[in-house]
Amino acid sequence: MKSGLAIKALGALAQEHRLEAFRRLVQAGADGLAAGALAEALGVPNSSLSFHLAQLTHAGLIVQQRVGRSLIYRADYAAMNGLVGYLMENC
Amino acid sequence: MKSGLAIKALGALAQEHRLEAFRRLVQAGADGLAAGALAEALGVPNSSLSFHLAQLTHAGLIVQQRVGRSLIYRADYAAMNGLVGYLMENC
DNA sequence: TTGATATTTCCACAAATATCGAATCAAGGG
DNA sequence: CCCTTGATTCGATATTTGTGGAAATATCAA
Numbered sequence: 001m002k003s004g005l006a007i008k009a010l011g012a013l014a015q016e017h018r019l020e021a022f023r024r025l026v027q028a029g030a031d032g033l034a035a036g037a038l039a040e041a042l043g044v045p046n047s048s049l050s051f052h053l054a055q056l057t058h059a060g061l062i063v064q065q066r067v068g069r070s071l072i073y074r075a076d077y078a079a080m081n082g083l084v085g086y087l088m089e090n091c
Numbered sequence: 092m093k094s095g096l097a098i099k100a101l102g103a104l105a106q107e108h109r110l111e112a113f114r115r116l117v118q119a120g121a122d123g124l125a126a127g128a129l130a131e132a133l134g135v136p137n138s139s140l141s142f143h144l145a146q147l148t149h150a151g152l153i154v155q156q157r158v159g160r161s162l163i164y165r166a167d168y169a170a171m172n173g174l175v176g177y178l179m180e181n182c
Numbered sequence: 183t184t185g186a187t188a189t190t191t192c193c194a195c196a197a198a199t200a201t202c203g204a205a206t207c208a209a210g211g212g
Numbered sequence: 213c214c215c216t217t218g219a220t221t222c223g224a225t226a227t228t229t230g231t232g233g234a235a236a237t238a239t240c241a242a
Contacts, residue, residue, distance in 0.1 A: 003107075003111075006110070007104075007105055007106065010101050010102075010104045010105035011102070013101045013178075014101035014102035015098065015102075015229090016094075016098060019094060019097070019101075023181050023182055026181075035188075035189060036187090039189095044231095044232095045231075045232050046188085046190085047190075047192095047231080047233075047234090048231055049189095050189065050191080051190095051229095051232095053190095054190090055229095066238085066239085068188090068239065069186095069189080069239050069240065070187095070188060070189080071189060080178070080182055083178075084175055084178055087171070087174075087175055090114050090117075091104075091113060091114055091117045106200085125218080125219090126218075126219055126220090127217095127218060127219070135202095136202050136203080137202090137218085137219065138202055138204090138219090138220075138221080138222095139200075139201055139202060140219095141219065141220055142200075142201080142202095142220095143200090144220095146199095157209090159210075160210070160216095160217060160219080161218060161219080162219060
């Protein structure tokens with residue numbers, strides 16, 4: 001991982017709702033979670049969460065898949081490992 | 092480490108100049124680096140770097156010590172390990 | 183096609199962050 | 213005491229980020 005991407009990932013996780021959302025996606029594992037379920041769980045309006053999910057997606061930390069009407073989000077473990085690896089190597 | 096502090100640390104590292112400054116402080120080891128030396132190395136005005144060092148300090152990632160006219164900054168390895176540990180446990 | 187559901191995009195606005203010159207503060211030397 | 217050096221704080225400004233209602237998009241079911 002190069003530093004530009006690491007900065008994006010760090011910034012994506014450096015926010016209360018996003019860190020919590022990511023944590024829950026990690027716990028949810030391969031099944032992932034629908035955007036709506038996540039919004040309700042976090043007590044955040046849909047539009048706000050959508051913004052945060054976009055940030056996490058843009059940082060490469062989560063991925064999106066449409067299933068029927070729902071958009072399922074999943075944590076990208078490899079990206080997370082890449083970030084931790086970067087921190088351990090460089091810092 | 093609890094999530095509030097993790098968010099502060101993530102946010103502190105999620106910036107080009109701060110990540111680079113922290114990286115250099117880690118490499119510098121126990122000797123640390125003076126604020127001025129760091130500012131010159133990064134090519135950032137003193138006042139700007141001072142702002143960034145304050146952010147890193149507030150997040151607990153670095154510590155400050157006055158030596159004569161200079162303020163020496165050092166990376167706090169324990170804090171960094173705490174952050175990585177938090178990420179590995181929770182995410 | 184109409185309607186219901188799931189979610190995103192748009193918009194406007196509030197709040198936080200980044201930048202950097204100038205003024206200020208601390209410490210040491212002559 | 214005065215001057216220089218090293219660094220922070222202040223102040224003004226530009227940029228980015230976060231928020232949430234309303235409108236738009238997508239999918240499915242009847």
